[in-house]
Amino acid sequence: MKSKLNWISDLQWCIDNDWQVYLVPGTFFDHRVAIRKGGITSQGKDYRCDRYGIEYYSSEIVGSKSYRTQQQAMEGMQDVYKQLRKKYEITL
Secondary structure (H helix, E strand, O other): OHHHHHHHHHHHHHHHOOEEEEEEOOOOOOEEEEEEEOOOOOOOOOEEEOOOOOEEEOOEEEOOOOEOOHHHHHHHHHHHHHHHHHHHOOOO
16 A cells, blocks of 8 residues: 555656656557656647747657556556656755
């Protein structure tokens, strides 16, 4: 139960810090996980300008690890949440 709560906490941290983590479906045996810093505010696009003229940028980084099924890739996303939080979380 504790591990389930940890990945949910990591997911919430990613959302709060504007990290978009998602599945890139591919052909058979070729599903990957991708991330975008700033992906939430840019609405998943490389560039977006809102009605007030504020510009948002992000770029997609697709992981190198391939998964056999989408379910395995979704499970791999939990590790990505944890890695992002561990690398970028500021501890005071």
